[in-house]
Amino acid sequence: MAWLEEMTAAANVPPAKDLWQVCPRCGAYVPKAEWNAANPVCPRCNYHGRMKARARIALLADEGTFAECHADVSYSDHLAFHDATGAYKDKVEATVKKTGEGESVTIGTALMGGIPVMLGAMNFFFMGGSLGTGTGERICRACEQAIAERRPLVLCSASGGARMHEGILSLMQMARTSAAIGKLKAAGLPFISILTDPTTGGVSASYAMLGDVNVAEPGVLIGFAGRRVIENTIHQKLPPDFQTAEYLEQHGFVDKIVERKDLKAFVVKTLHYMGF
């Protein structure tokens, strides 16, 4: 009966994808437990993987101090938008169910190194972190609350850009969030913008680039137009490191590249320099 035992044993071995994480950049097989414990950073190539908003907040906030605000603000389907695959409302509802989040950014109050801050993180897993009216509203409210309570704003961006399904009103979120960030800065309060993978399109062309300090994680994608669109426009191949955090730093648009494990300490130190 050995063959039967062998077959049963084989059937009980979990499939490889449950045990190993394949690094999307270098292809290394990393034990899943190790990958997750490192808040997914590849031990071989230092690839900084995408994180859910709440995991990121947990990494930055002093333990147990995060209190979510403006969670009642959710998406709006102003256009009653439909495309070839169905209604936006159905898609976004499915995303809300799957992620347990109401929008692509999560915002709240927290302490960082004992400093009271407004802390937010975008969630790439919520419709590609796209900038909807609800996202914009949450960010505007965060700015206004930060001004009222004299808190610095620390915001982690992760977004493909505007949310097409919300049409022109999605575009307008670039204007209103940038206006709100401007107010915050004019009130003498710091805005620390943390750029994570990816920060592109309308989010890079609004609040994400407006930090008093713009700090990026290593190797992440940051840019306005997509690589393919640019290559098709200029009929040239772009260098492999085009639109990486390192490329942006060289060209003067990112203040510093900081590894995930050092991010919190960097933000706290920066806030100390800013008088907090």
Place this chain on the structure above:
Amino acid sequence: MKAIEIVKMARDPKRPHFFDYVKGMCSDFEELHGDRLAKDDRGLVGGFATIGGEKCVLLGHNKGATVEENVAANFGMANPDGYRKAMRLMTLAEKFGLPVVTLVDTPGAYPGREAEERGQAEAIAKSLEFCAALKTPIVVVIVGEGGSGGALAIAVGDRVLMLENAVYSVISPEGCAGILWRDGSKAADAAEALKITAADLKRLGVVDEIVPEGANGAAKSPKTAIANVKKRVLAALKELKKLDKEELVARRYGKFRAMGRFN
């Protein structure tokens, strides 16, 4: 009319462009060049202008009238240098108490290697933050294509006017169809769904006023279109001049703050 037909009208090369408005609307125009950092972008131009006796700073996207101009101006797709020049000219306007008039007509900000290297994202972002707080009236006219962030960067104003057959959108119908329909040829469906016409945008509260173009549109009746723009711009300036600077900026903030407000 179907949205995609209006898109075609908005893109019609025979429509009046920036320098046609200068000719038809201004008794004087003194172009000022350069961003004082790196370049003079031909895709976004501006200078001192006199419209119906009103001195102002006029700036806008420039698609160009000849093939050479088209190429030099990237067909109105501005580089970061263009947005930085716009901010420089608006700073002049603020300092010397002149109102700003912008003419928006671009397929979008230029997607180029150097544009990215010189910070296209930062230039647009900065311009949004900057326009929102500028202490002088800003009147925006969407005269042709209002293409995404490249248009919005000079479209944060106290009054946003839009020509009857202009369009204003977060993404081109072709781009949207390519992504959400996975078929670029479904641009007509995307154009409809995106709600990009003047009537749609007025209803959504993004545009304050629709400017009529005259018989068969601005390409066929450029004189009427330009005269109508001039009339509406002057009316808007007259109203805005009455407001004190703080009130003006507070109202502008409130106007954009309300766009897509969560209820």
